[in-house]
Amino acid sequence: MTSGTDSSRRSVDALDARLIELLEAEPRIGVLECARRLGVARGTVQARLDKLVSRGVVRDFGPRVDPAALGYPVTAFVTLELRQAVGHQPMAQRLARIPEVLEAHTVTGAGDMLCRIVARTNAELQDVIDRVLASEGVLRATTVIALAEQIPHRTLPLVKEAASG
Amino acid sequence: MTSGTDSSRRSVDALDARLIELLEAEPRIGVLECARRLGVARGTVQARLDKLVSRGVVRDFGPRVDPAALGYPVTAFVTLELRQAVGHQPMAQRLARIPEVLEAHTVTGAGDMLCRIVARTNAELQDVIDRVLASEGVLRATTVIALAEQIPHRTLPLVKEAASG
DNA sequence: CTTACACTGGTCGATATGACCAGTGGAACG
DNA sequence: CGTTCCACTGGTCATATCGACCAGTGTAAG
Secondary structure (H helix, E strand, C coil), X not given: CCCCCCCCCCCCCHHHXXXXXXXXXXXXXXXXXXXXXXXXXXXXXXXXXXXXXXXXCECCCCCCECHHHHCCCEEEXXXXXXXXCCCHHXXXXXXXXXXXXXXXXXECCCCCEEEEEEECCHHHHHHHHHHHHHCCCXXXXXEEEEEEEEXXXXXXXXXXXXXXX | XXXXXXXXXXXXXXXXXXXXXXXXXXXXXXXXXHHHHHCCCHHHHHHHHHHHHHHCCEXXXXXXXXXXXXXXXXXXXXXXXXXXXXXXXXXXXXXXXXXXXXXXXXXXXXXXXXXXEEECCHHHHHHHHHHHHHCXXXXXXXXXXXXXXXXXXXXXXXXHHHHHC
């Protein structure tokens, strides 16, 4: 009773999307309950999940930690200009040693790297930025503080889009 | 046999941190196995976990989806300048309708909003940005493309820092 | 037509879960 | 100094899920 899904061409199909959506909404329900709610056999859900994970679409099911609840309510995005001589790799390694640096990308444009940084207070944010600036090769740091999270990190709409489009 | 942990003052203590670390590394192991590895009773792990969740430190255990594996390998950060007249809230709602917008913050500085956007190709990125620009109230969009993810989104070092510091 | 594959629907034993409980030690407080 | 509160212990319990199997069947592609 194939429902016409073809998981070989598109990376996710409608069933995959519904499965991810379901897990996103209620992560604790388990395979059996998923199967019931999606109206398919349990083995099918199991196979789908395994494939999603092995294909890398679903990275993991680790705990999502909220920095604010941890005591780090200040978020900032810092753009770094680097001296040409210093490579991105060693720079990234130095940044990685600073726990408050949650994320870093190399980017196009005037800046060379874009980092997401958190801190306990604005004052401590300054400390963190100073620590970043202390790294060799950083010429300049431009900081914007995130005032509010208008859209929290999400992927669900994208999953649905990928399944249907 | 209290191990001297005081979870009332600091938001997380050493045991919490080890628990989160363990779950981050191997999300599938379950409460019992956690208890064994941490060398505490199972009930303790259960209580800690419940509290971490209820306190909001751990948001959830939902699947972490990788946009790249979904077919959206292009990431960009877009800074929006808005017309003063248009509020941030309605703007965020319009942005939320675009699946490729994964995240949006209001920020300080020249721009008003900073968004994380993904796309299948650079060409499609242009389409997405056009869709963003089509929203009423957007005066200007400045885009930087993420070339490489030097530090993937992480919170573990922060958790350890919060537990010790 | 034949092959390949996905899904079905059933069973199996092993294991984890979440709920209890009484007891104990430490820390804070009066 | 005694009391109270709280976290942790270590034990049991019934229930539910897990992950593994299996043969059978439909669709789709070659």
